[in-house]
Amino acid sequence: MTSDTRYIEVAIALPVFRTFTYSAAEPLLELLDPGKRVLAPFGRRRVTGYIFGPSRNLDHKELKPILDVLDEQPLFPPGMVPFFRWIAEYYKYPIGEVVKNALPGGLNVYDYSSITITDIGRRAHKSEPLSPIAKLVLEQLLAGPCRLSKLFKNIGPKIPGALLYNFEQSGWITRKWELSGARTKARLERFVRLADTSLPLDRLSKPRQKILDILKTEQEIALKKVKEAVPTAASLIKPLESAGYLTIEHKRVYRDPFGEPIKPDIAPILNREQQKAVSHACNYLNKGYHPFLLNGVTGSGKTEVYMQVAAAVLKKGRFVLVLVPEIALITQLERRFRARFGECVCVLHSGLSAGERYDQWTRILQGQATVAIGARSAIFAPFANLGVIVVDEEHDSSYKQEGKLRYNARDLAVVRAKQNQCIVILGSATPSMQSYYNVTINKFTELSLPKRVEERHLPDIRIVDLRQIRDARGIQRFITPELQVAMKETLERGEQVLLFLNRRGYASFPVCGACGQAMRCKHCDISLTLHQRSNAYRCHYCGYSRAATSSCDICGSTKIKHLGLGTEKLEDMLTSLYKKARIARMDRDTTTRKGSIIKLLKGLKNKSTDILVGTQMVAKGHDFPNITLVGIICADLSLSFPDFRAGERTFQLLAQVAGRAGRGNRPGRVILQTYNPEHFCISAAQNQDFKAFYQQEIGFRQALAYPPFSRMIQLKISGKDPHETEKHANLLGDHCRKLKTIHAAHYRSLEIMGPIEASLTRIAGRYRWQILLKGSNTGALHQFINQLRSESHPEFNHRRIQVAIDVDPVFLM
């Protein structure tokens, strides 16, 4: 090859585990920045790949050239390449698919460019000397605009990569990149600007003069804004433009996901603990990697700490990434951050349309957004120079991504901070066992906010034993007299009540009244839930649904008893019990529509809701100042799950829900109903005593060598045929044991548990088996799985049986 050939490392968006080297020649040489996509030959296909940088591979024989560079601007900064590599290695995922997963949806392989021939091109086709292939391409285009993929299909793969580029440079063709469905069309808005200030104003009408007055002070302003002051502006600006007074320009504007005006706020004066936390964290700014755990009780003002650290980071010219577990919380946090920081804030989460997400992504890349707030996938926000990563409610299990690339955004925040050499703040009122353990072994620095702001008290939590009302009927079965009295008092004072029940739907346990058979999902090993509002039984695992009028599968009886309380039923019961109260419900069923969460939050804020019923969605970090009573309907629902984290999750959930009470000026109280009043999770939650919980729980973990004293990797084996799946699981189990025996010394600390049938034996028609690998030596554990995967190739690439590798699994069921 000639000297003006360069070699680049490319990650291909296919299930392959390594990167590849390609060559590139003029005229693509100028375009080879890391972070851009390329079109590259792979086997007999052409696929999308991502440039990682110059190749480190020195063997350049017979390398294939890339066909094209697909982006004008990189989609991620080069600093993210090591991050992608780390993720691929640690989570055992194909590197190109890691990148594909990280980029905003819609940007991936399926976009295409549409090519149109220009007049110059038409003339060239007639008069220029052309190579046969160039002629063919132009002829194809004469028939009309054509997609790149169609061009390749019709002409074959012989089109040289540089050909289209050369055509474009010579002005023979124009190319337009589009996403399928054209979802990323930028939104344009009209802006007006004063043009000639010397023109006379006195002969103009009043409204026209007013418009020009506005422009004199504003320089440039959106027409929308002008219309607010001069309603007829739309019809006036055109003539003003023609007369030379002003210019109109279409400018790209960024879609605001919520579209509500937010008033700027002023930072409050921090209390002593907050001040200490902020200055401690700021001491470490621009001094490399440093991890903090901000351990602050509910309502202690953690968000204020994040914001003031963020302000310091921005002052130093670096960027801020804030992760939040739930979209509803993004809304709240976004408002607070926007009020403080204004336009430089952007949000990233799955509730945005593909176009909106693409916009936000570009704003970050172009340095217009310097603060990003988002759910777990925002850990991939394309910042080049982060100063702080904040993970709010760091204990929350929704940071764990299930399916596809299985990662934990909280853990990745620490990794990214280390690679970026910046600080990371994990915040929670109920830290995860893992994070607090890291404090005790000095891996993390603890920042602590032990008190609520402004001398507010933590709520008074009363435990009520549910066993006393076991035989009660109707609503009395679910709402104890104690809770009823408290609700009545609260409502009479005009304050708000929050009722927590971690089960959505109407009835979670429909049973045949004639034969006693439970209504079960066809595809899963689980009961259906009745959803009365949508008139259907639904499976919460696979989405299967059948009509609410269905009869028993076994005996055909139509007498179905609707046992098991869900939020829908609770809401109905409350409606008949508290006729005057305005009741709202917040769970996954009521929050699917865009804007519905904001509506619910607004109802609480402007006091048009008296009672809010909700699932764990309401437990998470919300700041509802008028709620003075929280009722926990049944604290035990998650306690009996067959998962070693059941206790940790229950404690977190209860302490968090309880923490929603009394966050305003009036004191709050909590009534916690339970069948297990003596359980230490319950009593620790009652005292909002994280340390007491931790001390107990860490003892169990140590005794059983569970995380944080070990790490786990779970193999999830699933297939449609029960016998085949079981056989496959056993085969894989045998491989594991054999491997361990062969390298007995090296894998001494490693434990192989299973294969066992999963607790949820069947989901969506797939039978499920599991093998759990556990070890105190992380390196050996990872080596083991790498070796297993390469030596049991056929078992991992079976046509009918899927084997997923879940590193640091969170849901073991």
Ligand code: ADP
């Ligand atoms: P947390 O996230 O710890 O639960 P927040 O940050 O939401 O707590 O703070 C609770 C409330 O207290 C918010 O309404 C916030 O505006 C207010 N707040 C926080 N810090 C202060 C302060 N130093 N002075 C006055 N109010 C504060």
Ligand code: ZN
């Ligand atoms: Zn029956």
Ligand code: ZN
């Ligand atoms: Zn199902």
